[in-house]
Amino acid sequence: xxxxxxxxxxxxxxxxxxxxxxxxxxxxxxxxxxxxxxxxxxxxxxxxxxxxxxxxxxxxxxxxxxxxxxxxxxxxxxxxxxxxxxxxxxxxxxxxxxxxxxxxxxxxxxxxxxxxxxxxxxxxxxxxxxxxxxxxxxxxxxxxxxxxxxxxxxxxxxx
Numbered sequence: 304x305x306x307x308x309x310x311x312x313x314x315x316x317x318x319x320x321x322x323x324x325x326x327x328x329x330x331x332x333x334x335x336x337x338x339x340x341x342x343x344x345x346x347x348x349x350x351x352x353x354x355x356x357x358x359x360x361x362x363x364x365x366x367x368x369x370x371x372x373x374x375x376x377x378x379x380x381x382x383x384x385x386x387x388x389x390x391x392x393x394x395x396x397x398x399x400x401x402x403x404x405x406x407x408x409x410x411x412x413x414x415x416x417x418x419x420x421x422x423x424x425x426x427x428x429x430x431x432x433x434x435x436x437x438x439x440x441x442x443x444x445x446x447x448x449x450x451x452x453x454x455x456x457x458x459x460x461x462x
Contacts, residue, residue, distance in 0.1 A: 304398065305405040306336045306448050309369045310441050311362045311412035312343050319442050326445035333452040336445060341365040343412050355414050363417030366409050375403040376424045379410045379440055383427030391447050392454035394426065408444050410437050 314320045323338065330336040344361040346354045370376055375398045386394070398406055409420055413436075421427060430443055453460045 304395065304403055305334045306330060307339065307369075307374075307405055307407045308336065308410065308441055308444055309339045309341065309366050309407060310410035310437055311341055311366065312437055313340055314438050314441065316438060319438050322442050323445050326442075326449050329449050330445075330452065333449075336448065338441070338445075339369050341369065346414075359411070359414050360417050360419070362412045362414075363420045366411070366420060367423065370407055370409070370423065371405075373403075374405050374407045377406060377408050378416060378420050378424035378427045379408060379430065379444065380416055380421065380424075380427040381429055381434065383429040385429050385431065388447060388450050389454060392451035395448070395451045396455045398425075406448075408448075410440050410444070412437060 314323065327336045327338070341362070342365065344358040344365070346358040350358070377394075384390075395406060409416070409424070411417075411420065430440060435443065450460055
């Protein structure tokens with residue numbers, strides 16, 4: 304199965320870019336991982352609730368433009384389910400067995416995700432009860448996908 308991360312914003316920190324590149328390289332034999340970045344929507348520094356809501360909707364629409372009808376969408380959402388690494392592995396194995404060609408992980412921007420994204424998602428995943436930047440979330444998703452592949456193939460993760 305192929306994997307894609309579609310996320311709002313660019314990775315600014317070099318160490319995160321390097322880490323994501325490393326997991327992208329490691330995932331090549333397992334179907335591959337691609338990363339798509341969409342632009343953050345503008346809102347003023349002291350945005351009103353309505354301006355923030357409009358930003359979230361706009362970013363959600365930008366993310367959805369990169370989702371195909373047959374994609375298996377997994378949304379990173381603070382209100383999502385807390386999955387263990389074996390949960391990630393089981394879910395991805397089940398999707399692959401069901402014939403899913405590509406699993407797509409959507410990562411919203413600083414103000415969260417839209418209801419349209421929640422409706423489109425096959426599952427909503429939380430990375431924990433703490434808040435991470437969307438940049439760190441992207442790295443963690445890449446790592447967990449790689450770990451899931453290793454678990455599903457009964458291969459050692461640590462070398």
